[in-house]
Amino acid sequence: MVNQVANETVPVRKPNSNPSRKKKLKGTDNVAGYMFILPFLIGFFALTLFPVIMSLYLSFTDYDMLQKPAWIGFENYERMLFDDRKFIQSVKVTFYYVFTAVPFRLVFALAIALLLANVFKFMGLYRTMLYLPSVIGGSVAVSVMWRQLFGNDGAVNSILSIFGIEGISWLGDPKYALWTLILLYGWQFGSSMLIFLAGLKNIPNTYYEAAQVDGANAFQRFFRVTLPLLTPIILFNVVMQTIQGFMAFTPSFIIFGDGRPLNSTLLYVLYMFQRAFTFFDMGYASAMAWLLLLVIGLFTAFIFKSSSYWVHYESEGDK
Structure with a gap:
């Protein structure tokens, strides 16, 4: 009796599987996913x-922009490179x-980051104050303020007059006009400074202690320890700031308008x-845009290609 019961086949219940139902649920999930990314896809x-x-x-x-585009081939590029003197000046x-x-x-930015690296009290306040110019530096209001500061009767000439320096025509002299834009660009150092500061914080103190034991002074520690280990951060900042420099527009447009004086800006x-x-x-402007893209791409590729000669990674010592 026991053997008979043991030999009987017990039916195995399979899980209730419905392929069409699974397919339908999977399709619903795909639709929901596409709906979430739809704004990005449209943009x-x-x-x-x-x-x-x-x-x-x-x-x-x-x-x-008033008539239909007329195909002219490479004439825009030829005119740009060989006939347009204003393009060459730009x-x-x-x-x-x-x-x-x-x-x-x-x-x-690196100098300020080195000064802040050893500051612990009010660090958040200092970083916020120094980063603020990067947030507002590209605005129209700052460009207008900069134009007032470097005007003939502006604050810069007023300060220089205290030291006996006569007023300089910062905005009217081709020798100085572009330097007002360079100073404005340098004043917006906050983002690069924060990146440098993060890189400095990641350098282990044991390296500095070992160098100090070997008799290295502060100058030697900077060039033998800090700078080599900071080269990956320098590479990132160089690439980003070079791209941003090629695309500079707002300050020159607000302060000088059409590139005056004498197209020096x-x-x-x-x-x-x-x-x-x-x-x-x-059509001509579109050709200029694509040439700019090509130049930025070539410069970026050159920087990355050259990085193998001057960028050092901490992991390289373990190879």
Whole structure:
């Protein structure tokens, strides 16, 4: 009797599975996901991808925003590189601005970060105060304030007169006009300073203690310990600030308008803006935009390529 019961087959209950129901639930999850990312997709395709493709097409056309674009091939690029003296001037001004303003900002930001690295009391207050210019520095109000400070009767000339220096025409003299923009760019050092400060905080104190035991002074510790370990942060800041420097526009437009005096402040993006919205030469402006993208890409690639010679990582010592 027991053997008979034992030999009987006990039916195994399979879980209730409905493929169509699972498929339906999976489809519902996909729809919900697409609905969540729909605002981003609309913004990406309508406000980013489509304008980029459209500007590439317009760069090969003659388009004044009043008539249909007329295909002219590479004429915009040829005119830009060989016939437009104002374009060449904007390139010269922009390169001088980038190669002067970017190192000035980074050196100043690193110096301030080194001063704050050993400050512990009121650190949050100091960081907030020093970062504030980066938040408001690109605004129209700050550009207007800067124009007043460097005016003939501004605060800068008033301070210089105390030391017997006669008033300088900062905004009217081509020798000094661009330097007002460089000083404004350097004044907005807060973001780079915070990044440098974070990098300094991540350097172990044991390295400094070992260097001090070996007899290294403060100067040697900076160049032998701090600077090599900070090179990845320097690389990041150099790339970001170089890109930002090439795209500078608001201060030059608000303070000097059309690049005066004598086109000494005619930055590249300012001239591109003039071609697009003053002369209504949208095809030419689109060609300038794509050339700017190419130049920024080449500079970024060069910086990354050269980084293998001067950027040092802490993990390299373990290889």
